[in-house]
Amino acid sequence: MPYSVNISVEAPIENQIHEITYDGTEIYQPPLSLSESLSKYAQKIDFSKTSEVEVKKEFSETTEDNKLEADSKETFQSNLWPWDTVRNKLRSALQEVCVLADVLAIAKDKRYMVLDPVQQEPLETKSMAQIYARKKALSGAANVLLTGAERLKTSQTEAARNRTVPDFHIELLRLRQNWRLKKVSNTIIGDLSYRTAGSKYIQTGTFEVSKTEEDEKPATPPSSPSPLSTGPVVPKTNTALKVSIPSELKGVAYIEVLCRKDQDDLCSANINLLGNGHTTTHPDMHWQQKLEAAQNVLFCKELFNQLAKEAVQLQAPIPHMVVGNQIMATVLPGIQLIIGLRHSTNVEKKPANSGKTEHDHVLEHSLHQLLREVHHKNTHHPFPHPATGPLGPSKKRMCAGPMAADRYELLEMTKTETLLEQIIKQAQHFFMRMRTEYVLDTIAKEVKDPLISSHWNTLNSPTQSCVKINISTHGYDALCRTPLVIHVGEKTLKCICRDGKVMYMSYEPQELRDLVFCHINQHQILAVQALAKTMGWQSLANSNHLGTGAVEPLGNASSCLLASPTGDRIIAVRCEPQSGVQVSVAHSPRTDFFPSRLVTERKWEHLGGQFRDVRLEKMEGRNFLHKMELLMASLTSNS
Amino acid sequence: MPRIFFIKVGQNYIIIMSAAPGSAMDSLSAALKCNIIPNQEYLLQGSVLDQYVEVLLHRLRGLCDNVDSGPESFHDHELSFALRAQGSGAAPMVLPLRVRRALDSPESPWQLRYVGQQELGDKNRPTVVRSSIDMACSSTIVEFLTELGCRMDFEYIARGYMFRKGRMKITVSKIFKMGNMNTKPGEGVEPISQSYLVELSVLAPTGQDAIAEDMRIFAEQLRPLVQLEKIDYKRLGNMS
Structure with a gap:
C-alpha cells in the first residue's frame, strides 16, 4: 500500500488506576519496584512458543517427543514463587538440549542411526485457489473498511442531530454571559433585579436554573393544543435549561399612561418593553425571553411602586389619587394623567380599548428614562476632592460650609424632584405644546392676509420648547416682517415680541390667540407705514392703542395717518382685531368746491376734508398691502 | 469673633x-x-512597587464600581499642623490637624481633618479604627491655624487614583516630598519612595463594625498584588 502510517503504541506513563471513589478521585496503584517489574516481565516470556517453532523447523522428528515433555512439565508448574515458571522453562529447555545432544552423538556414530534427508514435496500452488483466497481476504478487508465508514457516518449524523439539542452546560454558559448566577448548595440561583444597576426596590428578582428533565420533553406536546387556540404558535424550542421564575414576576406587564380630558381619552401611551403584548407567557418560551419578560415585570412594578409612593406623599393642590393599580393626577384643569400598571399572567386578557389608544412614545420613553436616571444616580456618586473627603455629599454640599450657605440654600439642596412631578411636568408641557400648535395652526388657517408661519425648534427638552413665528405679507416680505418667539414651558408661555417686550401667558389658549391677533394688527399698520415710505408718502401719525372708536373686546385698535407726497390727500387706516381693517381717504382741497355760506372760499378747504371710507373688499389686489399700494399709487397719480 | x-x-x-x-x-x-455623624474611619494600608502599580490598577478597575469612564485621578497637597499645649502631666498634649487641598480642582473647598489615634480595640478586629472628623473650609484655614498657635510639621503632595466599591474608597497614591516653594507647581517635587501607597478606607458612624469585615474580604481579593494590613504607627515609631 502506498500510504502506510507508522503507529506506535505506548503504555501511558502514569500508574494504573486501582479504584475510583464516588467523588471522582482516582486511587493509583503504587508503582512496581525494580525487582517486581523484572519478575513481571520475566513471567511474560513464553519460552515454549519460541522453542516450539525452532524445533519444528530444524528437528521435525523430535518435536513430538519434546512437546510431550514440555506439556508434562507445564502440568507440574506451581506458582510457588515468581521465578518458578522461568525455572521450569529453563529446565525443560536444558532437557531438550541434552536430548538433542544425545541424538546428535548417536547420529554422528552412524552405527545405530542414520539420518536420511527426506524429500519434502513442494506445496502445490493452485492458482485458482490463490485467487479465491486473495479475493476472500480482500473482501474481508473491504468489509472492515465499509463498516468503519458506516460507523463514522452514523457518528457524524448523531453529532449533527445533537446540535439541535444543546448541551446544558453550553446553555448555562450562555445564560451566565447575560445574567447573574450563583450556586447555592445544589441549586443555581440567578438574579434578574436591577439592584446592581442602582435599584433600591425591595422585591427580589431571583430565579432558579435547572436542567430540563428528559421525560419532560415528550410531555410537552400534549399541552401544546391549549396555546394553539389562544395565540400564535410559538415554535417549540428545545433547551436543555429551564428557568423557574417566581409567580409574581410571571406574565407580561406594562405601564399605561392615559391623558384624559373630561372623561374622554386624549392620548394614551402603553408602556411595554416587549412591544404590543403579543409575546405571551408561553410555556415553551426560550429562557432569554422569559427572563427578559420577568425583568420587565419587575421594572414596571418598581416604577409604579415609586410613582404610587410619590403620589401619596406629594402635596398637590388637587390631591393625586391612588386606587388599586392606578394613579390619577391632574395635569391642567380638566385634564388628568392616569398611570396604570397592567399585569396579565394569562394570554386571554387583552386590553379591550387597544384600538382606541394612541401610543405616545415620548411619554413612554420618559418614564423609563426617569427611573433609569434614578438608578444611575444611586450608583454614580461624585468622588471627593481632596481625596480624603467623605464619599457621598455632592460638591455643592461640600462647598456649603466655606461658602456660608444659609438654611434656605441647604434646604434647596435637599430638594429633588420626584418622578411623578417630573412626568406631570412633561405631560403639562406636552399639552402646552399641543395647544400652542393648535392655536397657531388655526390662526394660520383663519388669517390669510398676513401670512403666519411658525418654525418649531428641533432641539428641545422634555419640558421646554420654542417656536418662532413670522408674520409677513405675501410679496412684501422684505418690506416688513414681525417676528415673535414663544417659549413653551410647563404651565406658562413666554412670548418675546418684536420690540423686545416679554409677555407671560397662562395655559389658556385664548391668551395666545389674542396676542397673535394683536400682533397681526400691529403688523398691518407697520407694514402700511413701511410701504408708504417706499411710495414717497408721509406718515403723519401712528398709534398702536387708539383710544377712540368702539370698545374692542380684546386689545385696542391701532391706526395710522398717511399723507401723499404733495400733501393733498390723506389716508387713514384703522385696524381692529375684531372687525378688521378700515381705510378712509380724505382730499384737501376737494376736487370740487361749491361755496356755501359757511365756507366761502376755496382756500379753507386746505384745512382738511371729510374722510370717506374705502370699500377695500371691492378693490383689486391680492392682499391688504397690495390694495394699499394700488390705492396710494392711484391717489398719487391723480394729483 | x-x-x-x-x-x-x-x-x-x-x-x-x-x-x-x-x-x-x-x-x-x-x-x-x-450616631449619624460618620466619625470613625476604618482603614487598611499597604504599598505596591511602581512597576506593579499598573497591574493593581487593572485589578481595581475590574473590582470596583463605575469605572467605565476610567479611574478618577486626584492631586492633593496636604499640610500637617500640630497644636501643642501643656497638658496636666509632664507630656505635652499634641493635637494634630491636617489641611488638604485639591490641586487639580481649585474650585473645590479645602479640607480640615482631625485624625485620632487608632483605637486599642480587639486584636482580631480586621481593620484599624480611628476617629476622623473632617470639614470643608476655605483657603484661609492656614492663616487661621497659624493664628491659633498651630505649627506646621510637614507637608506632602499625593497624586494618584481613587476607586469606589460600595461605601469603600480605595486610593492608590504616590507621595511626593515638597520641594522648594519658589519653583513652579508641578516642579521641584520628588517622590519619597519607589512605591505607591494603597489605602482602603470607609468613613462610618460609630458602631458599624460590619463594614470592617467587608473591607477584609475586599482586601483578600487584592491579596497577591498588595497586602492591605493594619499598620500600627506606634510600633513604627519605636522602630525608627
Whole structure:
C-alpha cells in the first residue's frame, strides 16, 4: 500500500488506576519496584512458543517427543514463587538440549542411526485457489473498511442531530454571559433585579436554573393544543435549561399612561418593553425571553411602586389619587394623567380599548428614562476632592460650609424632584405644546392676509420648547416682517415680541390667540407705514392703542395717518382685531368746491376734508398691502 | 469673633468654632448621640512597587464600581499642623490637624481633618479604627491655624487614583516630598519612595463594625498584588 502510517503504541506513563471513589478521585496503584517489574516481565516470556517453532523447523522428528515433555512439565508448574515458571522453562529447555545432544552423538556414530534427508514435496500452488483466497481476504478487508465508514457516518449524523439539542452546560454558559448566577448548595440561583444597576426596590428578582428533565420533553406536546387556540404558535424550542421564575414576576406587564380630558381619552401611551403584548407567557418560551419578560415585570412594578409612593406623599393642590393599580393626577384643569400598571399572567386578557389608544412614545420613553436616571444616580456618586473627603455629599454640599450657605440654600439642596412631578411636568408641557400648535395652526388657517408661519425648534427638552413665528405679507416680505418667539414651558408661555417686550401667558389658549391677533394688527399698520415710505408718502401719525372708536373686546385698535407726497390727500387706516381693517381717504382741497355760506372760499378747504371710507373688499389686489399700494399709487397719480 | 471649643469624645477631641456656642453644641451633641455623624474611619494600608502599580490598577478597575469612564485621578497637597499645649502631666498634649487641598480642582473647598489615634480595640478586629472628623473650609484655614498657635510639621503632595466599591474608597497614591516653594507647581517635587501607597478606607458612624469585615474580604481579593494590613504607627515609631 502506498500510504502506510507508522503507529506506535505506548503504555501511558502514569500508574494504573486501582479504584475510583464516588467523588471522582482516582486511587493509583503504587508503582512496581525494580525487582517486581523484572519478575513481571520475566513471567511474560513464553519460552515454549519460541522453542516450539525452532524445533519444528530444524528437528521435525523430535518435536513430538519434546512437546510431550514440555506439556508434562507445564502440568507440574506451581506458582510457588515468581521465578518458578522461568525455572521450569529453563529446565525443560536444558532437557531438550541434552536430548538433542544425545541424538546428535548417536547420529554422528552412524552405527545405530542414520539420518536420511527426506524429500519434502513442494506445496502445490493452485492458482485458482490463490485467487479465491486473495479475493476472500480482500473482501474481508473491504468489509472492515465499509463498516468503519458506516460507523463514522452514523457518528457524524448523531453529532449533527445533537446540535439541535444543546448541551446544558453550553446553555448555562450562555445564560451566565447575560445574567447573574450563583450556586447555592445544589441549586443555581440567578438574579434578574436591577439592584446592581442602582435599584433600591425591595422585591427580589431571583430565579432558579435547572436542567430540563428528559421525560419532560415528550410531555410537552400534549399541552401544546391549549396555546394553539389562544395565540400564535410559538415554535417549540428545545433547551436543555429551564428557568423557574417566581409567580409574581410571571406574565407580561406594562405601564399605561392615559391623558384624559373630561372623561374622554386624549392620548394614551402603553408602556411595554416587549412591544404590543403579543409575546405571551408561553410555556415553551426560550429562557432569554422569559427572563427578559420577568425583568420587565419587575421594572414596571418598581416604577409604579415609586410613582404610587410619590403620589401619596406629594402635596398637590388637587390631591393625586391612588386606587388599586392606578394613579390619577391632574395635569391642567380638566385634564388628568392616569398611570396604570397592567399585569396579565394569562394570554386571554387583552386590553379591550387597544384600538382606541394612541401610543405616545415620548411619554413612554420618559418614564423609563426617569427611573433609569434614578438608578444611575444611586450608583454614580461624585468622588471627593481632596481625596480624603467623605464619599457621598455632592460638591455643592461640600462647598456649603466655606461658602456660608444659609438654611434656605441647604434646604434647596435637599430638594429633588420626584418622578411623578417630573412626568406631570412633561405631560403639562406636552399639552402646552399641543395647544400652542393648535392655536397657531388655526390662526394660520383663519388669517390669510398676513401670512403666519411658525418654525418649531428641533432641539428641545422634555419640558421646554420654542417656536418662532413670522408674520409677513405675501410679496412684501422684505418690506416688513414681525417676528415673535414663544417659549413653551410647563404651565406658562413666554412670548418675546418684536420690540423686545416679554409677555407671560397662562395655559389658556385664548391668551395666545389674542396676542397673535394683536400682533397681526400691529403688523398691518407697520407694514402700511413701511410701504408708504417706499411710495414717497408721509406718515403723519401712528398709534398702536387708539383710544377712540368702539370698545374692542380684546386689545385696542391701532391706526395710522398717511399723507401723499404733495400733501393733498390723506389716508387713514384703522385696524381692529375684531372687525378688521378700515381705510378712509380724505382730499384737501376737494376736487370740487361749491361755496356755501359757511365756507366761502376755496382756500379753507386746505384745512382738511371729510374722510370717506374705502370699500377695500371691492378693490383689486391680492392682499391688504397690495390694495394699499394700488390705492396710494392711484391717489398719487391723480394729483 | 468666633469662639473655639474642644469637646472630648472618647479619647479624641472635636474642635468647634462657633459664633453661637449654645445652639451649635447642643445640636452637635444631639447628632453625636444619634450616631449619624460618620466619625470613625476604618482603614487598611499597604504599598505596591511602581512597576506593579499598573497591574493593581487593572485589578481595581475590574473590582470596583463605575469605572467605565476610567479611574478618577486626584492631586492633593496636604499640610500637617500640630497644636501643642501643656497638658496636666509632664507630656505635652499634641493635637494634630491636617489641611488638604485639591490641586487639580481649585474650585473645590479645602479640607480640615482631625485624625485620632487608632483605637486599642480587639486584636482580631480586621481593620484599624480611628476617629476622623473632617470639614470643608476655605483657603484661609492656614492663616487661621497659624493664628491659633498651630505649627506646621510637614507637608506632602499625593497624586494618584481613587476607586469606589460600595461605601469603600480605595486610593492608590504616590507621595511626593515638597520641594522648594519658589519653583513652579508641578516642579521641584520628588517622590519619597519607589512605591505607591494603597489605602482602603470607609468613613462610618460609630458602631458599624460590619463594614470592617467587608473591607477584609475586599482586601483578600487584592491579596497577591498588595497586602492591605493594619499598620500600627506606634510600633513604627519605636522602630525608627
